[in-house]
Amino acid sequence: MEKEPLKLFDANCMLGIAPGDQGISFDTMKELETYRNRFGISEVLVYAAMAKYYNPIEGNAHLHTLIGSAENVHTCYVVLPSGTGEFPMGKTLNRLLLDNRASAVRMCPNTHDYEISLWNCSNLYEILEELRMPLFLDFDLQHWSDRVPWDAIYELCSHYPSLPVVLTRIGCGYNRNLFNLMDRCENLHFEISYFAANLGIETVARRFGADRMLFGTDAPIHTPSCPIGMLVYSDLSDDEKQMIAGGTLKNLIGGKKHG
Amino acid sequence: MADVGFEQKLLSHSFKIIDSHAHLGSYSRFHIEQGGIEELIRQMDRIKVEKITISPMIGLQTDAKLANDITHECIKQYPSRVLGMATLNPNREGEVIDELERCFDTLGMTLIKLHPEESKCPMSRKVYEKVYAFAQERSLPILNHDWQSPERLAKLAETYPAVRFVQAHNGGNWDGKREDPYFDLARDHEHIYIDICASPIFYDALEKLVEYVGPKKILFGSDAPFLNLAFEVGKVILSNLSDDDKQLIFADNFLRMIGQE
Numbered sequence: 001m002e003k004e005p006l007k008l009f010d011a012n013c014m015l016g017i018a019p020g021d022q023g024i025s026f027d028t029m030k031e032l033e034t035y036r037n038r039f040g041i042s043e044v045l046v047y048a049a050m051a052k053y054y055n056p057i058e059g060n061a062h063l064h065t066l067i068g069s070a071e072n073v074h075t076c077y078v079v080l081p082s083g084t085g086e087f088p089m090g091k092t093l094n095r096l097l098l099d100n101r102a103s104a105v106r107m108c109p110n111t112h113d114y115e116i117s118l119w120n121c122s123n124l125y126e127i128l129e130e131l132r133m134p135l136f137l138d139f140d141l142q143h144w145s146d147r148v149p150w151d152a153i154y155e156l157c158s159h160y161p162s163l164p165v166v167l168t169r170i171g172c173g174y175n176r177n178l179f180n181l182m183d184r185c186e187n188l189h190f191e192i193s194y195f196a197a198n199l200g201i202e203t204v205a206r207r208f209g210a211d212r213m214l215f216g217t218d219a220p221i222h223t224p225s226c227p228i229g230m231l232v233y234s235d236l237s238d239d240e241k242q243m244i245a246g247g248t249l250k251n252l253i254g255g256k257k258h259g
Numbered sequence: 260m261a262d263v264g265f266e267q268k269l270l271s272h273s274f275k276i277i278d279s280h281a282h283l284g285s286y287s288r289f290h291i292e293q294g295g296i297e298e299l300i301r302q303m304d305r306i307k308v309e310k311i312t313i314s315p316m317i318g319l320q321t322d323a324k325l326a327n328d329i330t331h332e333c334i335k336q337y338p339s340r341v342l343g344m345a346t347l348n349p350n351r352e353g354e355v356i357d358e359l360e361r362c363f364d365t366l367g368m369t370l371i372k373l374h375p376e377e378s379k380c381p382m383s384r385k386v387y388e389k390v391y392a393f394a395q396e397r398s399l400p401i402l403n404h405d406w407q408s409p410e411r412l413a414k415l416a417e418t419y420p421a422v423r424f425v426q427a428h429n430g431g432n433w434d435g436k437r438e439d440p441y442f443d444l445a446r447d448h449e450h451i452y453i454d455i456c457a458s459p460i461f462y463d464a465l466e467k468l469v470e471y472v473g474p475k476k477i478l479f480g481s482d483a484p485f486l487n488l489a490f491e492v493g494k495v496i497l498s499n500l501s502d503d504d505k506q507l508i509f510a511d512n513f514l515r516m517i518g519q520e
Contacts, residue, residue, distance in 0.1 A: 006266060022436055024462055039497070040265045144458065145288070171458065172486060173289040196458045196491075198484035199292040223462045229493015232269045233306050 003238055008228070009043040009246030011191045012136070012168050012216030015066050016049030016059075024220050025049065029070050031220075039217075039224045043072040043246065045253075047106050051078035052138070056087060056112075064100065074103040074253065076136060081114055082123045093127050103253045104134040104166075109149075111140055116152045118159060125156060129163035134252040136166045141194070144171030150181060157185035164252045166190060169218060172197035182208045189248065191216030193227045201244065202235050210240035214248045265497060272496055276308040277342075277510040278488070280402060280427055280456045280480025283315040283329065294484040296333045300340060302488050309510070310340055312369065316485065318346030319377040324358060331366040342517075344372035344402060349380040349387060359393050369517055370400040375407060382407040395419040400516055402427055402454070409440035416448050423450045423516045430477055431457025431491075435464035442468070445476040452516060455508070456480030456491055465498050474504040478513050 015032060017025045026032040036044060048066070051059025056078040067073050077097060080087035088096055097105070105128060109116050116137065118125070128135050139148060148167075157165050167190040170178060175197060182188055182204070191214040192201055204213055215231060217224035231241055284294045296313075303311060313333060318326020323346040330343040345362035347355055362368040371394060375382050382403075394401055400423035406412040416424055426441045430453040433439060444451045455465065455477060468477065481491035495505055514520050 008265075020436065024435070038499075142459070169459075175290040194459055196487040197289075197292065198294060198487055199298070200487060203292045220462045223460050223464070223494055223497075225494040225497035226458075226460050226490045227493075228265050228497060229269060230487050230490040232266050233302075233489035233492070235301075235305065 004242070006232070006241055006245045007042040008040060008215055009045070009249050010041050010217050010219065010224070011045050011166070011214040011249045012193055012218050013044050013046045014049050014052070014218075014220065015046040015063060018049050018221060019053055026220055029066065029068065029073075032070075032073070035219060039228065041217075041224070043074065045074045045076050045104060045249065047076040047078055052106075052108050052111055056080055060100075060102075075101065076104040076106050077102040079105045079107060079124060080112060081121045083120065089123050090127070093124075094131065097131060097133060102133070104136055106136040106138055108138045108140065111138070116149065116156060118155055121156075122159075125160045125163060129160040132162060132164065134164045134166055134249075136168055136191075138168045141169040141171060144173030144194070144196075146171075148174060148177070150177045153188070154181055154185065157181070157188050161185070161187055163187060164189065166214060166252070168216065169194045171195065172200060175200075179204075179207065182212060188212070189214060189252070192230065192244065193218045193222060193224075196226065196230070199235075201230065205236055205240050205244075210236065210243040211248045211251065213244045214252075215245045269493065269496055272307060274307075274496070274502075274506055275510045276306075276479065276492065277513050278303075278308055278311040278481050278483070279425075279478040279513040280454050281311045281313050281483045281488075282319075282485050283313045283333070284317055284484075286316050286485060287320065291484050296337065296341070299484060299488070300337060302483070303340065306489055306492050308488065308492065310342055311481075311483070312342040312344055312513075314344035314346050314372040318372075319374045323348040327358065327362050327366055327368070330368070334367050342370075343368040344370050346372050346374075347378075347390065349373070349375075349378055349384065349390070352386045352389070355386060355389050356393060359390070363397060363399070370402055372402050374404040376404055382411060391415060391419050391422060394422040396421075398422070398518070400425060404428070406441075409444055412441070412451065413444055413448070416444070416451050420450070423452065425452045425454055425478060425516075427454050427480065428457045429453050430455035430465070430468050430472075431460060433464050433468060434461045435467045442472050446472045452476050452478050452512065454478040454480040455494075456482040456486065458486055458490070460494050463499070465494060466500060469500055469504055469508075474500070474507045475512055477508050478516070479509045
């Protein structure tokens with residue numbers, strides 16, 4: 001029987017104009033479609049460049065304008081902690097996410113300059129956990145040696161065990177912290193766009209399960225060619241590859257795993 | 260949606276692939292799972308990589324002679340799959356020429372590998388003049404993690420015309436935007452090359468690099484097992500380059516550089 005082709009669901013894609021862009025950004029759905037066709041991306045979870053690099057409220061709203069009625073394009077809202085009052089919290093945030101059918105949320109603590117510790121973000125985490133809303137943590141990691149706030153991630157995952165947490169752009173240099181954290185926190189996941197570790201995804205699949213990893217690209221900043229090559233050539237079963245390619249994200253968005 | 264052809268492109272490729280920049284073993288700063296030659300060969304078979312050029316990582320920071328012995332054993336074990344890079348401890352100036360002679364007269368190495376950062380010996384040190392003179396005498400290529408000055412590299416290429424110089428990583432780390440004087444050198448000087456092994460890899464940067472430098476001065480390297488071999492092969496196969504350009508990058512340029520066209 002012929003093998004089913006991998007169906008890629010990109011968990012980490014940005015829509016809109018990136019800072020410093022010289023024409024590669026996905027300004028509109030037309031560029032996003034060209035990208036999806038070129039690399040065979042079946043579904044995509046997108047956040048707005050405007051939400052990360054300008055203003056989350058305006059950017060999240062703009063994301064819907066950009067997406068329109070496009071199919072298989074899912075929204076990821078960029079969120080902020082509650083202290084300043086600049087971002088809705090409590091029931092208002094709950095309604096905002098549900099009414100707008102947000103599939104996931106993204107925190108950008110380095111870009112927006114705040115701590116993810118509980119003393120700063122517990123109000124936000126409580127709402128997200130109640131909704132079983134996948135939380136993507138974007139530390140703007142540029143290199144495998146960049147520092148990651150592992151203690152704060154541990155605190156977050158262990159205090160909110162029903163909140164699915166997804167680390168983005170995790171590189172090959174983090175295994176000595178990442179593996180113990182994966183072991184202790186079953187709600188911790190990561191996307192593989194930058195996980196260029198030797199036998200990396202094979203080792204994680206064997207030790208923690210393929211359903212702890214999500215295919216992602218960080219397009220249009222970084223190329224999808226690398227994570228696609230790593231996934232296709234990996235020494236994993238077809239089922240494990242498909243789980244990483246899209247199964248994990250579908251489960252998280254659908255809430256199958258956490259509630 | 261268009262036809263999903265990425266698996267076919269990757270799994271059915273017919274490129275001759277020779278990895279010009281790889282390593283072996285462990286690394287102090289992070290864990291490497293199964294960094295030995297047997298696992299690398301398994302991966303090469305799976306990805307259809309014909310040969311790999313190695314310098315064990317133990318030689319970059321501590322014991323260069325041991326690294327060269329390990330490389331020699333790998334060449335003996337897999338003569339059709341492994342090429343060797345001679346590693347040096349440039350801080351022990353008195354040992355440099357003896358070790359180079361051992362590497363090329365006895366151990367069967369193909370090129371010289373320098374890593375001034377890991378060796379803690381900056382390229383401004385005079386000891387490197389001995390290395391250049393040796394390479395000039397034997398017409399050898401030198402792969403350097405970083406020449407630490409484009410001006411130095413330009414001058415060396417003029418002074419040692421029989422040596423081929425590789426600036427590692429620059430073609431891979433490039434964001435497709437900023438100006439890089441090494442690209443001008445690679446484009447303009449016959450014996451200067453750049454390799455593309457790196458992470459992270461930016462969107463369409465390889466295509467722009469080929470457009471700027473030309474396809475004949477770019478070498479494929481993976482940095483495996485420091486990095487992931489498949490990750491690096493994927494970026495070339497799934498690029499928008501022509502198959503001819505991909506083949507130049509994957510092997511032809513390197514074979515020409517080491518005189519095995």
